[in-house]
Amino acid sequence: MGMDLQELYRDLHTHPELSFQEVRTAGIVAGHLEQLGLTVHRGIGKTGVVGVLENGAGPVVMVRADMDGLPVKEATGLDYASAEVGIDPEGNEVPVMHACGHDVHVSCLLGAVESLSSARQEWRGTLIAVFQPAEEWGGGAEAMVNDGLYGLVPKPDVVLGQHVAPFPAGWLGLRGGVAMASADSLTITLHGRGGHGSRPETTVDPVLMAAAATVRLQGIVSRELAASDSAVVTVGQIHSGTKNNIIPETATLGLSVRSFDDATRDKVLGSIERVVRGEAAASGAPREPEFSYEDHFPLTFNDEAAAGRVTAAFQAKFGAGHIIDPGPVSGSEDVGALAKGAGAPLVFWFLGGADPALFQEWATTGRLPEDIPSNHSPHFAPVIEPTLTHGTEALVTAAREFLATN
Numbered sequence: 001m002g003m004d005l006q007e008l009y010r011d012l013h014t015h016p017e018l019s020f021q022e023v024r025t026a027g028i029v030a031g032h033l034e035q036l037g038l039t040v041h042r043g044i045g046k047t048g049v050v051g052v053l054e055n056g057a058g059p060v061v062m063v064r065a066d067m068d069g070l071p072v073k074e075a076t077g078l079d080y081a082s083a084e085v086g087i088d089p090e091g092n093e094v095p096v097m098h099a100c101g102h103d104v105h106v107s108c109l110l111g112a113v114e115s116l117s118s119a120r121q122e123w124r125g126t127l128i129a130v131f132q133p134a135e136e137w138g139g140g141a142e143a144m145v146n147d148g149l150y151g152l153v154p155k156p157d158v159v160l161g162q163h164v165a166p167f168p169a170g171w172l173g174l175r176g177g178v179a180m181a182s183a184d185s186l187t188i189t190l191h192g193r194g195g196h197g198s199r200p201e202t203t204v205d206p207v208l209m210a211a212a213a214t215v216r217l218q219g220i221v222s223r224e225l226a227a228s229d230s231a232v233v234t235v236g237q238i239h240s241g242t243k244n245n246i247i248p249e250t251a252t253l254g255l256s257v258r259s260f261d262d263a264t265r266d267k268v269l270g271s272i273e274r275v276v277r278g279e280a281a282a283s284g285a286p287r288e289p290e291f292s293y294e295d296h297f298p299l300t301f302n303d304e305a306a307a308g309r310v311t312a313a314f315q316a317k318f319g320a321g322h323i324i325d326p327g328p329v330s331g332s333e334d335v336g337a338l339a340k341g342a343g344a345p346l347v348f349w350f351l352g353g354a355d356p357a358l359f360q361e362w363a364t365t366g367r368l369p370e371d372i373p374s375n376h377s378p379h380f381a382p383v384i385e386p387t388l389t390h391g392t393e394a395l396v397t398a399a400r401e402f403l404a405t406n
Contacts, residue, residue, distance in 0.1 A: 003032065005111045011082040012103035016096045018086040019134035020143075022047045024157025024282045025067045025106065029131045032110050036117045038129070042153050045143030047133040051119060056225045058125030058404035062156035062342070063112065063395055064335055065105035066135035072097040100274050100375045101164035101353060106131060108162070108351075108391035115396045116403075124404040128153050130338065138183070138295040141334040145341035158306055159339040159346045160398045162391060164353040165326075166372045166380075169387045171359075172314055172394055173326035173350035176307035180300035180348075181232075181258040182265055184293065185333035188213075188253040188276055190288035197245035204284050205341050206251035207346055212237065212277040214253065220271045231268050232258040232330055260299070267330035297332035303345030306402075310347045313401040314394065326350055331375070347398065351391045353382030 008028075009347070017025055026042065026049045033040045033051035041050045047067070071088055073095035074081045084096040113129050130149075134140030163175065192206030214235045221231050237254030241247075255272065259265040273291060280289045314323050329350070339346035354372050361368060373379035 009035040009107040015343040016098040019068040019137040022067040037358040045147045048144045049131040053127040056124040059157045061402045062128040062159045064130040065109035065130045070099045072099040076381040104164040111392035112395035138297040141337035144228045155342040162351045167352045168358040169352045171352035175325045176304035178328045182299045183297040184257040187292045189290040190251045194249040195354040203247040209283045210251035300333045306345040317397045353387045
């Protein structure tokens with residue numbers, strides 16, 4: 001192999017970039033794709049890059065990696081740790097880290113493109129390698145589609161991708177059907193009437209309103225959903241007030257909601273609005289609360305037939321014992337927008353990135369230790385090998401399953 005994937009990975013890890021700011025990463029990706037002889041399209045969906053390798057008549061296979069980092073201060077202590085800072089959408093300077101492993105995804109996909117390119121005599125068809133911006137915002141895949149992706153490249157017959165996860169390297173997690181939850185982010189503004197902290201009777205206290213609503217929101221999942229349904233409602237932010245002796249005018253709540261089917265999603269979002277309006281009415285709020293819906297990640301749904309083919313190919317390549325069913329994962333992804341935009345089946349799987357020695361713990365106890373740093377943690381640090389080799393081989397194996405064989 002001509003490309004040093006370990007060196008590439010370390011470089012990407014040291015220099016993460018925030019969503020829609022992946023200029024350096026995109027440049028590195030485009031350069032490697034051009035060296036490998038692909039037709040390269042830059043700047044799709046602001047910073048997205050696509051490489052196309054046409055290799056005779058046959059199926060069109062799209063393989064996707066995401067490129068963006070997160071506003072997290074790295075605490076891994078690695079000699080290739082990030083010390084980068086960036087400017088977030090609100091204009092604040094923030095630390096930046098590859099706390100979700102997108103550097104792994106980029107490195108593996110470049111490795112897979114190199115492998116498939118060098119073995120052209122063995123397969124026929126068209127390979128499309130998508131390097132997507134802004135997965136963390138949930139907008140990057142849709143931005144590429146809206147920016148004319150499918151006018152530049154042929155529509156694929158299948159969309160493939162993977163995500164590194166905190167289980168032992170050497171394992172792959174894949175299931176047909178619902179693979180990852182849908183996610184909704186919303187901000188709720190509660191309106192009170194401000195005044196002096198010594199005279200609460202002259203006010204409508206939005207802090208109390210926000211506190212009561214936060215507690216009451218916890219009843220939605222525990223008391224309104226059947227045991228067979230599942231969802232997550234998290235109040236991740238509460239903001240109100242400026243001084244201890246002032247009762248403020250407003251309070252805001254920031255919520256994250258996860259669900260595994262649209263009916264449950266609709267029910268939960270409806271219940272959130274009902275509960276918050278009810279608490280506002282109970283407090284005598286002068287105005288109705290306002291609901292601002294922000295990011296939305298659709299359900300990640302694996303086509304059953306296509307996922308079955310990939311599972312069988314993985315079992316043949318890596319051994320059946322190394323392929324697990326992770327169950328529906330409560331995290332969320334936007335890769336489905338690429339498949340939806342093409343009307344193509346999706347197959348998206350998880351790549352083990354933790355210490356392979358954890359195999360033994362699983363074999364002995366049937367569980368993994370709970371202190372393995374997970375995605376988005378400042379301590380998240382996939383082991384470089386065998387993660388990169390395994391991830392590259394997984395992408396090649398899945399792509400070859402759908403490309404024609406010479």
